[in-house]
Amino acid sequence: MALKYLKDVVTLKLNKDKCIGCGICFQVCPHQVFMIDGGKADIRDKDSCMECGACAQNCPINAVTVRSGVG
Numbered sequence: 001m002a003l004k005y006l007k008d009v010v011t012l013k014l015n016k017d018k019c020i021g022c023g024i025c026f027q028v029c030p031h032q033v034f035m036i037d038g039g040k041a042d043i044r045d046k047d048s049c050m051e052c053g054a055c056a057q058n059c060p061i062n063a064v065t066v067r068s069g070v071g
């Protein structure tokens with residue numbers, strides 16, 4: 001299986017309907033990609049995402065998905 005790494009295409013996705021606003025993604029993101037606004041997470045700076053996967057792994061209801069890289 002070949003996984004292509006596409007430059008400038010960030011795979012981070014946030015399902016705002018599912019989000020319960022716990023703020024964990026905001027706390028674990030090393031690049032301040034998220035902000036919490038009105039009790040929901042929002043993606044503040046998608047381009048800063050380095051796809052580390054921390055947000056997706058720590059979101060309690062899997063509202064965040066990201067294809068985390070291998071390297």
Ligand code: SF4
Nearest residue numbers: 029049050052053055
């Ligand atoms: S994958 Fe990592 S860098 Fe990207 S938004 Fe999630 S925690 Fe932040």
Ligand code: SF4
Nearest residue numbers: 019020022023025059
């Ligand atoms: S960790 Fe998940 S539920 Fe919590 S604020 Fe972030 S997206 Fe919403």
